[in-house]
Amino acid sequence: MEVEWPSVREPAAQRVWRKVLRPVAAEMQASAGDLAKRAVARMQTELPGLFPDAQTVEENLVSTEASLRQLAQIIELAWDPRRLDLPPSTLAIARSGVQRQVALTDLMRFYRLAQEQVWQWMFTRITATARDASDQATALELATNWLFAYADGAMVRAEQAYEVELDVWLRGTAATRAAAIGEILAGRERDAQRASTRLRYEVNRHHIGAIAWVEQAPENGDVQSILGDAFTGLARVLEAESTLVHPLGSLAVAGWVSRRRVLAVGDLDAVMGVRTQAVPPGVRMALGDPGRGLEGLRRTHVEANHARRVASLVGLRGGVLIRYRDVAVAALATTDRDHAQSFITRVLGRLAADDETTYRLATTLSVYLEENRSRIRTAERLTVHPNTVSYRVRQAEEVLGRSVDTETLDLQVALAMLPALPGLAHARVEEL
Incomplete structure (x- = not known):
């Protein structure tokens, strides 16, 4: 096996790597899920503002576990961590931080706290495994170099992803649209014409609100694009005239489809009839009941959100497409x-x-x-x-x-x- 990491090329270092660090890396792979839960639990205590809802917690669990598995693989194979890209789920978290208006300093502190927690775990495993003082010192030095190099590279790449997304956000209409959506959903916006202008979406129509999400980021493909395809499919089945999509995080989007003609319950029945064609593989979607105008736009979104909450409780038994009408009793109860x-x-x-x-x-x-x-x-x-x-x-x-x-x-x-x-x-x- 070719060793990439310069620190491991010395014979003594290679021996300690094989004897101590590779078993620790294998244990990290096996324990990645539990380690991620413990790390995110600490982050929730230290940085509660980063976790406004259960979805954000789940996204960070997925991202943290993926990063831990990548770090374990780097150590196990003696790779150079400076040459690797971050897992897609980790990059998605950095980009979605812009949309959720998370400060870059908070995002970077998340990485530093995670680094500290992982180091403590590795220190405990290394000192328990390497009984010889010289081997222990070598193992700790190698592990420190690997972890710090990986964390430094991860923070640089996350910051770059954040800055690129922020530039797009500031130059586009996304920020204005997000603020308008927030005010509509909070009930503060009551002027339909002004709302339509800010959203670039006609409010005085018939709407169906929906939330589309995936449980984890796919290895290949952009999540937001995949979720956008779900709204395209929904609009096609309903013969909708316009679509509005708003990111909720790295793994979910909310949105509406609308048309001038009345949208009725029968239209949702049609969607349910072709659900497998309307919803892309791996995506789940929750639908509110049809609504009209500004209040209808708000209400159908609230209902879609309730349907999604029930879907998260039901799991895959609920299917890929969940209507609020079908789970209203469960949502209330x-x-x-x-x-x-x-x-x-x-x-x-x-x-x-x-x-x-x-x-x-x-x-x-x-x-x-x-x-x-x-x-x-x-x-x-x-x-x-x-x-x-x-x-x-x-x-x-x-x-x-x-x-x-x-x-x-x-x-x-x-x-x-x-x-x-x-x-x-x-x-x-x-x-x-």
């Missing part, structure tokens, strides 16, 4: 997570179990109650035989330990909330 979890488990009992068989029974029962106990309509929606519906409903009643002919309101609400239960439980564990 899961704002208090502890209360929601307690309500679901109390009402459903064993029917709230997380295995696929029980979940299928619960899903069938939910549709059966929505269809006013019609086996035929339930079977049509689930594409099964009516006898299958009857069988599953009887099984669900056995699991519940009661008939579904009484107390149906609590039961229907709990069933509507059920897909979010794993996410509610997971969020509770993280908070603890």
Whole structure:
């Protein structure tokens, strides 16, 4: 194996590298996820302004883990850290910091705090592994050189990405548009004509608000471009006349599509019918209900945001396209997570179990109650035989330990909330 890093070319240094540092690098690779969580948790305490919401926390977790894995690979292969580019997720964080109006000094402090935390972890591993004083000193010197060179290069590249994005931001209309969107969503902007001028988007039309996101940055391809394609697909299906897209961070965008003709619930049904064609692979999208004018633009965005929150709780069971209309009850009922979890488990009992068989029974029962106990309509929606519906409903009643002919309101609400239960439980564990 060719050694790039000059400090490792001496025979003694190569021996310590193989004996001490390569195993530490392998351990860093294996522990990258846990290390990232600990580092970001500390950043949340030290720099709370950098983490306004759960999405930003998740983005920084992805970015930090990718950087740790890259550093571990550099040490394991004795590469020169000065020649490497940052992971795409890390560069995306730097660029999105401009859009979120994060100060460059705060971004740089994030790197310094992360560097300190990683060094402490490496120091502990090296001193525990290298018993010989001379080997320990050599290993610490090599590790220090690698870490500081990597951190210095990372900070330079992050600062460059930030400055390039800032230049684009300041020279374009993005800042004005972002300020206008903020005032509209906060309810401070009430003049539709002025809002249209600032947004360069006609407000006095019919809108559908949406939020598109990816769980992590792809290896190839620009995230914002991919998410923009999702809005292009949505606009095409709805025959929309204009589109407005606004970055929410490195992995998500919010936006609206609009047209002069009325947008109705039936139009959203059409979108759901071609969801796989409308949404690019790897992208998820949450939709609000149609709205008109300035207030409608604000309301449909709020609804899309609620739909996205439910989608994050439900996970992939919710599919790639989530309508607020379909999850409105769950959105209303899961704002208090502890209360929601307690309500679901109390009402459903064993029917709230997380295995696929029980979940299928619960899903069938939910549709059966929505269809006013019609086996035929339930079977049509689930594409099964009516006898299958009857069988599953009887099984669900056995699991519940009661008939579904009484107390149906609590039961229907709990069933509507059920897909979010794993996410509610997971969020509770993280908070603890």
